[in-house]
Amino acid sequence: xxxxxxxxxxxxxxxxxxxxxxxxxxxxxxxxxxxxxxxxxxxxxxxxxxxxxxxxxxxxxxxxxxxxxxxxxxxxxxxxxxxxxxxxxxxxxxxxxxxxxxxxxxxxxxxxxxxxxxxxxxxxxxxxxxxxxxxxxxxxxxxxxxxxxxxxxxxxxxxxxxxxxxxxxxxxxxxxxxxxxxxxxxx
Numbered sequence: 006x007x008x009x010x011x012x013x014x015x016x017x018x019x020x021x022x023x024x025x026x027x028x029x030x031x032x033x034x035x036x037x038x039x040x041x042x043x044x045x046x047x048x049x050x051x052x053x054x055x056x057x058x059x060x061x062x063x064x065x066x067x068x069x070x071x072x073x074x075x076x077x078x079x080x081x082x083x084x085x086x087x088x089x090x091x092x093x094x095x096x097x098x099x100x101x102x103x104x105x106x107x108x109x110x111x112x113x114x115x116x117x118x119x120x121x122x123x124x125x126x127x128x129x130x131x132x133x134x135x136x137x138x139x140x141x142x143x144x145x146x147x148x149x150x151x152x153x154x155x156x157x158x159x160x161x162x163x164x165x166x167x168x169x170x171x172x173x174x175x176x177x178x179x180x181x182x183x184x185x186x187x188x189x190x191x192x
Contacts, residue, residue, distance in 0.1 A: 088181035089113050148164070
């Protein structure tokens with residue numbers, strides 16, 4: 006038989022109280038786990054990142070607006086009407102737009118470059134987009150959602166992932182170098 010006394014044997018046996026206590030401790034530990042995971046996730050997500058949201062309207066069909074933004078010859082016409090062309094400090098590289106997913110583009114004399122990430126004709130354009138003065142390898146995401154609105158097209162535009170501190174400058178640039186000249190071009 007066992008050399009231990011009966012109290013030691015009883016102490017090793019699971020009791021109802023020990024089982025309940027063990028279950029509560031286990032559940033308590035599981036309940037605390039998501040809170041810890043949430044705290045870690047909050048540390049990994051920036052809640053101060055800048056982004057741009059604009060909703061310009063054009064008196065033209067979504068097809069016409071889409072083509073003006075994705076056709077090199079037409080977009081060159083937009084560029085010629087932009088505020089950036091008045092400065093003449095842009096490069097002399099011609100407007101290039103490869104109108105297929107994965108295709109590259111070079112705009113404003115090569116000062117703006119990137120890749121077409123998603124092209125859904127007459128509905129959506131998503132681009133990896135960058136300014137030539139940004140550090141190498143830095144790309145932002147420019148998303149153009151085109152929708153029929155009244156007798157024209159509303160673009161729901163979102164720009165994210167650009168270097169901190171450039172939001173106001175870029176928002177102004179979108180208005181003066183894209184939306185205003187595009188409106189003139191489509192008139």
